[in-house]
Amino acid sequence: MDEVKGCYVFIDTGSQPTIAAHYSYEKPIYRFLYGQSYLQRADAFPLDPLNLSFQSYNKPYETISKDGFGVLADATPDNWGKRLTNALHRRTPLNQLEWLLASQGNSVGCIVGSLSKSHIKNNSNIIQYAELETFIQITELIEKKRDPFEMKLEQLELNKLLYNGASMGGARPKTLVMYKNKEWIAKFNKSDDLFDTCKVEYASLNMARDMGLNTCNAELTECAGRPILLVERFDRNCPERKKHYISANSLLNIQKIRIGDPKMSYMSIAKVCSQICFDAISNQKELYKRMVLNVMISNTDDHLKNHGFLMYDMKKQHYALSPLFDVLPHGMPSSFPNEHALVLGNDGRFGSYDNLISRSNAFGLNLDQARDCIKDVRDVLENREKYLLDAGLKPTEIRQLEPYFYLDILKN
Numbered sequence: 001m002d003e004v005k006g007c008y009v010f011i012d013t014g015s016q017p018t019i020a021a022h023y024s025y026e027k028p029i030y031r032f033l034y035g036q037s038y039l040q041r042a043d044a045f046p047l048d049p050l051n052l053s054f055q056s057y058n059k060p061y062e063t064i065s066k067d068g069f070g071v072l073a074d075a076t077p078d079n080w081g082k083r084l085t086n087a088l089h090r091r092t093p094l095n096q097l098e099w100l101l102a103s104q105g106n107s108v109g110c111i112v113g114s115l116s117k118s119h120i121k122n123n124s125n126i127i128q129y130a131e132l133e134t135f136i137q138i139t140e141l142i143e144k145k146r147d148p149f150e151m152k153l154e155q156l157e158l159n160k161l162l163y164n165g166a167s168m169g170g171a172r173p174k175t176l177v178m179y180k181n182k183e184w185i186a187k188f189n190k191s192d193d194l195f196d197t198c199k200v201e202y203a204s205l206n207m208a209r210d211m212g213l214n215t216c217n218a219e220l221t222e223c224a225g226r227p228i229l230l231v232e233r234f235d236r237n238c239p240e241r242k243k244h245y246i247s248a249n250s251l252l253n254i255q256k257i258r259i260g261d262p263k264m265s266y267m268s269i270a271k272v273c274s275q276i277c278f279d280a281i282s283n284q285k286e287l288y289k290r291m292v293l294n295v296m297i298s299n300t301d302d303h304l305k306n307h308g309f310l311m312y313d314m315k316k317q318h319y320a321l322s323p324l325f326d327v328l329p330h331g332m333p334s335s336f337p338n339e340h341a342l343v344l345g346n347d348g349r350f351g352s353y354d355n356l357i358s359r360s361n362a363f364g365l366n367l368d369q370a371r372d373c374i375k376d377v378r379d380v381l382e383n384r385e386k387y388l389l390d391a392g393l394k395p396t397e398i399r400q401l402e403p404y405f406y407l408d409i410l411k412n
Contacts, residue, residue, distance in 0.1 A: 003094045004101065009047070009072065010112045010120050012105055013242050013314060017112065017120050020047065023072065024060075025095050030068040033060035045317045047071050047111065048246060049276050051253050063255075068096035070250025075111040076100050078305075080173060083142055084162050106176060108235050108308075109245035126178045132186055133224040138162070139173045139188060172197070176233075179219075183236045187229040194332070195401060196393065198229040201328040203384070203391040204297060205231075208324055211380045213289055216323045220391060227392070234323045235310065244311040245322060248272060249304035265343035266291045267362040269307055276309065278318035281364050285373065286321055288363040291344060292377045293327065295337075295351035298404040301330040303341040333403030353409045378407055 009021040009032075020038045024031045032052060038044050039054060046053045048071040052061055067073045076099040077085055085102050086092050093099045100113035104121055114120040127135065173188040189197050202220045209215045217232040235243045248269045262268075266287060273283040287307075294302045310322040337352040344351060345358035353374070360370035384405060388398045 004097045007097050007113045012112045013110045028064045031060040065255040074247050075107045110242035129179050183233045184230045198227040199391040203387040204328045214323045248307040270363045276319045283321050284363040289373045298329045300340050329404035
């Protein structure tokens with residue numbers, strides 16, 4: 001098969017997908033051009049209000065970034081999804097157009113790629129909860145770098161199972177699953193995890209919710225003797241209704257990671273809140289409390305792709321921070337303060353009290369309000385043992401997690 005050099009970008013928010021743009025690649029340049037028919041629609045909206053606005057509607061946007069345009073890359077598989085995609089296909093996708101086509105509309109958000117100008121592929125065949133056990137067996141083979149075809153399943157059944165996980169972002173094993181007539185993401189532990197990540201993330205989400213943060217619905221179940229964390233998709237009202245999503249990484253147009261770059265900061269995300277959110281004040285406060293939580297639980301995997309925005313009103317084009325996700329301790333516990341993926345304040349990426357309050361004004365907060373936010377987070381974390389026990393962790397496992405928690409921050 002020849003390398004794909006052009007495809008169409010659809011918006012799939014309801015029963016009738018809408019063609020929005022043409023996406024092309026001529027090495028090393030990616031080009032994006034809105035269609036005139038889309039621009040004339042009353043319900044048209046820019047896929048990225050900051051970087052792909054309608055201002056240049058008569059000429060294509062261009063980039064030489066290897067990831068193409070960020071908002072389109074958001075709709076493609078990430079590390080784990082790419083591993084499953086490679087297991088499915090005879091050859092690895094060669095460019096971002098091919099990765100977009102490979103996701104078949106199951107990735108986060110409502111963007112879908114198609115080779116056809118008139119329609120998209122209908123890939124609504126999400127696996128059922130009862131099929132998770134077989135998927136778990138497949139993931140175990142893939143983690144061991146073995147061929148999933150060892151399962152000796154029928155080709156159609158294997159394809160269905162792999163496709164459901166191949167559209168997912170992130171580095172950890174996961175897949176889509178229909179559960180209680182809704183789409184959920186099923187997340188699994190890895191064999192080399194330092195602790196039971198499913199149970200710890202479940203407890204972390206419950207603590208975040210009780211801090212007043214906006215979280216996903218989550219349930220902890222068990223399949224094939226393994227804990228499974230089910231997280232309800234926040235970008236779906238139902239399987240037929242999709243919401244538009246953009247990562248903070250895309251909105252900030254980060255094309256090359258530079259450790260300590262001021263642009264790669266919580267303050268930059270707060271500025272985006274002021275640019276695109278209908279209620280910027282509450283979103284900035286929410287973001288600040290999320291930053292504090294990440295510091296206090298040593299979630300140093302708080303990079304820009306783990307923050308995003310959801311369009312919750314398509315007609316008015318109103319955005320808000322997406323519900324919190326991927327929130328749990330990360331890596332090896334170390335001496336505090338930890339270094340985070342993003343800049344937190346004037347002292348860079350260090351998770352200290354002084355650093356947390358140093359730029360509170362960038363979140364629309366004065367010092368007293370910032371201290372109140374820190375206290376709100378700390379008060380819930382004081383009862384972390386209860387949440388961890390409720391998630392099914394043993395006292396010995398909870399003691400092993402203690403080095404991750406940094407609650408003395410207010411005493412600094």
